[in-house]
Amino acid sequence: MASAHCLLAVPVENSTQLKPSIISSSSSSSSSSSLTSFSSVAWSSSIRSKVFKLSLCPKRPVIGQRAKGTPQESETTSAAEAFTNFKHLLLPITDGNPYLSEGTREAAATAAALAKKYGADITVVVIDEKEKASLPEHDKQLSSIRWHLSEGGFQEFNLLERLGDGSKPTAIIGEVADELNLDLVVLSMEAIHSKHVDANLLAEFIPCPVLLLPL
Secondary structure (H helix, E strand, O other): OOOEOOEEOOOOOOOOOOEOOOOOOOOOOOHHHHHHHOOOOOOOOOOOOOOOOOOOEOOOOOOOOOOOOOHHHHHHHHHHHHOOOOOEEEEEEOOOOOOOOHHHHHHHHHHHHHHHHHOOEEEEEEEEOOOHHHOOOHHHHHHHHHHHHHHOOEOOOEEEEEEOOOOOHHHHHHHHHHHOOOOEEEEEHHHHHOOOOOHHHHHHHOOOOEEEEOO
């Protein structure tokens, strides 16, 4: 069965229902200790490099038997299931803005809405070519991420940081999505236009659907 490419821009309604989480929505009083208030998922910078031969929308098992189903019907069913079975979402942060860019804020709100609707978890991966010691407003950026997800009604999430490890953001997104077996990556087109993420390379590295939000 052929894989379907699912790189879409889809509007999502926000919900106000709250969901329990790993990271508390309460703000930290000290930037130096803000990371310790997070129950974050430690992420090693030594994640192995892989060559991904995967489409944007990998094959999904079809539930039940389909009598005399055609290849086209099977492909359509697989793509549809990929967009109705979200259990774990990835929200990449690549802009370096301590208050988050407009596109990143939109992606955060969309990820929160989807997570609440489907009962899914959210993993945020913060990516920067600079090391943490060279990012004086890094803790402020983490607080902004937490605040915007909380405003979207989603107060707990997993946090990964890939800072100054020499890898390209596009490759990191693909590696994390593969390692955690994620169901969807939520990304703003702003990350593409600003050259933080290479859309062509993303299609090679990513093992799951990508939701690209228009500006």
